[in-house]
Structure formats: C-alpha cells, structure tokens
Amino acid sequence: MPQTATKLANRSGASLGSPSGSDQLNLLEIEVIDLFVNAVKTLGFPKSVGEIYGLLFISKEALPLDTLVDRLQISKGSASQGLRLLRSLNAVTSIYVAGDRRDHFVAETQLKKLAAGFIREELEPHISSGADRIARLKQNLAEMAEATPSTDSAFYEEQIDQLERWNTKGRRLLPLIAKFLD
Amino acid sequence: MPQTATKLANRSGASLGSPSGSDQLNLLEIEVIDLFVNAVKTLGFPKSVGEIYGLLFISKEALPLDTLVDRLQISKGSASQGLRLLRSLNAVTSIYVAGDRRDHFVAETQLKKLAAGFIREELEPHISSGADRIARLKQNLAEMAEATPSTDSAFYEEQIDQLERWNTKGRRLLPLIAKFLD
DNA sequence: CAAATTGTTCATTTTTTCTTGAACAAATCC
DNA sequence: GGATTTGTTCAAGAAAAAATGAACAATTTG
Numbered sequence: 290m291p292q293t294a295t296k297l298a299n300r301s302g303a304s305l306g307s308p309s310g311s312d313q314l315n316l317l318e319i320e321v322i323d324l325f326v327n328a329v330k331t332l333g334f335p336k337s338v339g340e341i342y343g344l345l346f347i348s349k350e351a352l353p354l355d356t357l358v359d360r361l362q363i364s365k366g367s368a369s370q371g372l373r374l375l376r377s378l379n380a381v382t383s384i385y386v387a388g389d390r391r392d393h394f395v396a397e398t399q400l401k402k403l404a405a406g407f408i409r410e411e412l413e414p415h416i417s418s419g420a421d422r423i424a425r426l427k428q429n430l431a432e433m434a435e436a437t438p439s440t441d442s443a444f445y446e447e448q449i450d451q452l453e454r455w456n457t458k459g460r461r462l463l464p465l466i467a468k469f470l471d
Numbered sequence: 472m473p474q475t476a477t478k479l480a481n482r483s484g485a486s487l488g489s490p491s492g493s494d495q496l497n498l499l500e501i502e503v504i505d506l507f508v509n510a511v512k513t514l515g516f517p518k519s520v521g522e523i524y525g526l527l528f529i530s531k532e533a534l535p536l537d538t539l540v541d542r543l544q545i546s547k548g549s550a551s552q553g554l555r556l557l558r559s560l561n562a563v564t565s566i567y568v569a570g571d572r573r574d575h576f577v578a579e580t581q582l583k584k585l586a587a588g589f590i591r592e593e594l595e596p597h598i599s600s601g602a603d604r605i606a607r608l609k610q611n612l613a614e615m616a617e618a619t620p621s622t623d624s625a626f627y628e629e630q631i632d633q634l635e636r637w638n639t640k641g642r643r644l645l646p647l648i649a650k651f652l653d
Numbered sequence: 654c655a656a657a658t659t660g661t662t663c664a665t666t667t668t669t670t671c672t673t674g675a676a677c678a679a680a681t682c683c
Numbered sequence: 684g685g686a687t688t689t690g691t692t693c694a695a696g697a698a699a700a701a702a703t704g705a706a707c708a709a710t711t712t713g
Binding site: 315316317320321323324327328331333346347349398400411415418419422423425426429430433441444445448449451452454455458462465466469470 | 497498499502503505506509510513515528529531580582593597600601604605607608611612615623626627630633634636637640644647648651652
Binding site: 335363366370390 | 672680
C-alpha cells in the first residue's frame with residue numbers, strides 16, 4: 290500500500306482537493322506559517338524551519354515527518370534537518386503514538402523554554418567565543434606593544450577593555466531575558 | 472593630484488608595505504575587525520558592515536569613506552551602503568574635520584546607544600508587523616469559523632491568543648534590555 | 654563655469670546559504 | 684532473513700543575499 294494519504298484525521302475545513310495529492314493548507318495555516326517564517330528568519334534560521342514550526346504550532350495533533358513533507362511540500366532532507374535544529378532548541382519534541390512506528394512532533398509553546406533554547410544554542414556560544422577572541426586580542430596587544438612600543442597602545446587597550454565590558458554585560462543579560470519571559 | 476595616498480597620519484606599527492598600495496591592516500586591527508564581522512553576522516548584518524564598524528572602532532581618528540575603501544579593500548558601493556546602515560542605527564556618526572570636504576566617521580561605543588539603535592531599527596518593526604499579522608489572523612479565524620463552523624476554532628483561538636501574549640511580552644522586553652545595557 | 658571631488662544608486666556578478674533528492678543506515682515487520 | 688518503512692546525510696543544484704563598479708548627482712573649487 291504505497292502512497293498512503295496522511296493517516297491523520299483530516300483537517301476539517303480544508304479547501305477541497307486541487308491538482309496534487311496531499312491536503313492543502315487552509316488559509317489560517319498559511320498565515321500562521323507565514324508569520325513564523327518571518328519570525329524565524331529574523332532569528333537567522335531558514336524558511337523551512339519556520340514552516341515546520343508554524344505548521345506544528347497550529348496543528349492540534351502531533352505530526353510525523355512525512356506529513357510535514359506532504360503538507361508543506363518540502364523535501365525530506367529539509368524536514369529532517371529542520372526538525373533536528375528545532376529539537377536542539379527544544380522548540381519541538383517528539384511524542385510516542387501507539388501503533389505508529391514514526392516519530393510524531395509537537396511544537397513547544399512555552400515562551401520561556403523557546404527563549405532558553407535559543408539563548409543556549411545561539412547566543413551563549415557567541416558570547417563565549419567572543420570572550421576567547423577578546424582574550425586573544427589582549428595577548429596580541431601585549432606582544433605588539435613590546436615589539437613596537439611606539440604604538441597607540443593606550444587607546445587600543447581602552448577599546449579592548451570596552452569590548453570586555455560589553456561581553457560581560459551581554460553574558461549577564463541573557464539570564465535576565467530568560468527570566469523575564471517566564 | 473590624483474591618487475592621493477591616505478591623508479591621515481600613518482598608523483604606527485603597520486607592517487611594511489607589500490604589493491598593493493594602501494597601508495595594510497595590522498594584526499590587532501585584523502583581529503578586531505574579525506571579531507566584529509562575527510558579531511555583526513550574528514545580528515544579521517553583512518560582513519562589510521562588521522568590517523567598517525570594526526575598523527572605525529579600533530581607529531583613533533575619524534575616517535573618511537575612501538580610507539575605509541582603501542584599507543578594507545571593499546568597494547565604494549559597499550562602504551557607502553554599510554555606512555548608511557550604521558548611521559541609521561546610530562552606530563557611527565560623522566564628524567566635521569576642518570579643511571577637509573569629506574565626511575569623517577567615528578564608531579559610537581556606548582552600548583546603550585548601539586542597543587537602542589538595533590532595537591529601534593531591527594526589532595521594533597518586527598514586533599509591530601507581528602502585531603498586525605496577529606490582528607489579521609484573528610479576523611481570518613472569525614471569518615473561517617463563520618463559514619465552516621465545524622473547525623477546531625477553540626484550539627486555533629487559543630494558539631492565536633498565545634501569539635498575542637508572546638508579542639506583548641516581546642514588546643515589553645525591549646525597553647528593559649535597553650535599560651539594562653545602560 | 655569647467656574640472657575635480659565626494660558620495661549614492663542600482664544592474665550585474667559573486668558569494669553564501671538553503672533546498673533537494675538519491676544513497677545509505679537503522680529499525681521493524683512478516 | 685529479506686523486504687519495507689523511517690529517517691539521516693551530503694553532494695549538487697537553486698535561491699537569496701551581498702559585493703562590485705560604472706553611471707550619475709551634488710558639491711566645491713579654482
């Protein structure tokens with residue numbers, strides 16, 4: 290029995306079938322997805338990630354990968370990669386569905402958890418690598434000042450200190466954001 | 472007198488001239504620029520913007536456009552566009568230099584101002600357009616529920632309310648960030 | 654006022670990022 | 684165990700974003 294149309298209960302109110310197979314997205318779904326595609330792009334993620342999260346967000350039931358592929362008309366590869374990213378952020382979780390071998394995915398909707406995931410996976414690492422770079426800068430400056438004493442090292446030092454203060458502020462800000470979004 | 476080499480006082484400690492004209496970036500400058508290129512990409516801006524801001528940040532003197540072009544080896548177009556963006560964020564300001572017709576640019580280094588610019592130009596607009604979209608969603612839902620009463624409108628409504636709460640939280644968060652970074 | 658300087662704009666090219674889909678691995682089924 | 688289903692990976696193609704540079708406008712200068 291190949292080509293099983295979505296096993297899920299059909300979404301009620303979907304527009305009647307047009308040319309290609311799988312049931313069309315209804316207007317509301319389209320607009321919600323569009324909204325998430327936008328939001329997600331702002332955060333620096335690809336469109337497909339917004340599509341996946343958006344559809345899961347506006348779906349009452351958990352959806353398996355092939356339903357996402359079907360309904361969003363994206364490739365299996367995109368769906369798989371998008372889901373991996375979303376899971377790494379804890380923005381989707383997979384749930385067990387009795388009698389179905391496939392993973393089923395649900396959107397996490399606690400803003401705090403979403404923010405925490407984003408902070409952990411996307412922001413923290415930048416702050417940390419920033420701190421490393423700044424440390425390296427300080428070394429370079431010291432070496433340079435030794436080799437070429439004439440340099441404006443006072444100015445450079447001040448600027449690098451500035452960077453360090455920014456980095457510290459940034460690091461302290463993140464947990465406050467997480468807390469605020471609770 | 473075409474092809475005037477940079478009029479600015481030569482950066483001390485720059486490595487001795489190699490093939491092409493304009494004075495090379497020194498190691499410290501390169502690393503600072505690299506750091507900003509990275510930071511700026513995280514925020515969703517192009518590399519050239521990071522290069523420009525980075526060089527201005529680590530330069531004691533204000534620099535005119537053609538010095539940026541020369542030293543960073545970017546096109547005049549990129550420099551012009553990058554500067555426009557940076558000015559719109561109040562991340563650089565131009566200052567008057569006596570006896571020089573050209574605009575000279577300096578990096579703004581107050582974190583609060585930088586953050587405020589970013590929030591105003593990049594985040595606020597998304598929050599606002601998000602609010603519009605959500606309003607439109609509500610309308611659609613109402614219309615849909617009327618046309619096709621069967622729909623899961625209770626679920627949809629809950630999800631849209633969720634979006635609205637997120638939007639509100641986001642809007643309230645922004646000023647707190649600005650305040651914290653003061 | 655003509656020539657030169659400074660900066661902007663935007664169509665084209667280049668670079669980067671995202672998506673695709675076929676090959677593969679792993680798990681489950683009969 | 685062989686066949687099927689499910690999901691991942693990754694090289695290649697497609698799409699999106701950024702950079703280029705030549706044409707142009709606006710100043711300024713002599």
